[in-house]
Amino acid sequence: MVLIKPTPDINRVKFDVESGVVDRASAELEINQFDLYAVETALIIKETLGGLVTAVSMAPPQGERALREAIARGVDRAILLTDRRFAGADTLATSYTLAAAVRKLGRYDLILCGEKSVDGDTAHVGPEVAEYLGVPHAAFVTRVVDVSNERIVVESDYGDAYYLLELRLPALISLSRPLFFSDRAVEPRTPKLSDVLRARKTKVEVWNADHLIGLADPEGFGLAGSATRVVRAFSALERGRNPVMVVGDEGVDRIIEALKSRGLI
């Protein structure tokens, strides 16, 4: 199973400088870059061990486009969780909802997702889904060393060093970049035109909150299930600095001065 977040292209999306509000209509939703690597890794594992790859997303209806892209890349089945009752979810409520959907789908061996999303940047959803499902997980995985039907060996970035972990399946891994599968660098494949056309005709299954009844408490969805609230937001990058602009050799003098004044040379 692959968890995909449809996200706006960070280079194209517009921000309201005053209020810090994101104009979500300014850029179309596509697969979060980190999740593309999760899709590719899932496909490599499928080629090695067989099985089916299911993609699950929680997003507004226009998130369907990202799931269609996942199908074009080779995903077998795609589920879009979309409902007004899911709206306003923080990472806790999002993970709760995704975990309920995974339970509804039934048996799985491995869940893959990107380490974080380009918009939220939290890196929470992978570990939180693992917690709700009660399965082992490894975050910030940089290499899948080996995988079999019972276990997966990965290299995970702990901060101080890369550690080798063996996880009993079912498990969840969240993937970093650059990423390796054994010794080969993982790069998302470009879908063929025929695959894109096929994906256009393939059905993306749409589930709402009613589909998850019995598997989760609806109070745990969306804003109601969220433990955090954004109380204020403002634009950060627009402020910038006021650079001293110099040309060529004068730059050398200025750099020396800057380093000297800080006692660094």
Place this chain on the structure above:
Amino acid sequence: MWSGVLIYAENYGKGIKPSTFELLGKASELRSRLGGLIHSVVLASEGAERLAEELISYGSEKVLTYRVPEELLPNQLAHRDAVVDAIETVKPKLVLISATQWGRALGPRVAARLKTGITADCLDVYVDEGGDIVQVRPAFTGNIIAHIKTLRNPIIATVRPKVFSMPKPNRGREGEILRRELSTFGSDVSGVKVLGIAREKSARLSEAEVIVSVGKGLRGREDLKLFEELARVLGAQIACSRPLVDAGWMERDRQVGFSGNVVRPRVYIACGISGAPQHLTGMKDSEYIIAINKDPSAPISRHSDLFVIGDIYEIAPKLMKRINELRDKL
């Protein structure tokens, strides 16, 4: 019920991570507005006493130590079980965890277990006029700064290392040590076997004072030597922007940016880097930013303190020559 602060002391083998002490400094600062005690929680397979004393010297009033078998010390899920137990024992209003890779993987598991909120990679935590705790964090690749409140208890936040200053330890400070043990661990704990260290990191950019960073302006892999030499002369760490990692010229440990490392050196020298948003996110909090670029309209110009319009291949050797001359005079 729910008062004070609990600091998670990151230790999975080689001692307590220094950023833990920054969190203790912040806790001492927040204490007058929050009330309650400053607790710490630390796991150790041996020497727990010494670690607890270290935490006390940096401001912890009580320390909960959990003895774990050596093989469980680098297992995150064992830490989750201990932290959850510590939270249930002391009922802290606020839990602070360093936003290291380790802390960012651990925090959400603790939060989901307790069904409470967590705010990632905070730049600040403060108490507002109403007495509420507010967490400040970047989102949208650093384009947005959000102020967040958590409606449940405890409030959990991971805090980016180096945003709070390091307090001075007081070796004479007294505190209480509570020795605890977990008789059972969650069933998923045995599902993770830590086989050991696969690779050490080639660099730790987060600790560098000066960084020389190269980008797409670099014409070929061979030319890296010139900038590595410049970094050596400056006593700096060499780093790069993403295209160089994607090209396989440099390791990810040396990549500055959203999908690499977030750095805050005293001086950051960007050579031939145009300043994509992903890169700016990783270095914009540096104390002094120098950019060398042929193109004065490059986006990085707006985010630097000194912008040198010029060819990095001409500036770098001149810079090295001048520094060497200065050193010779001494």
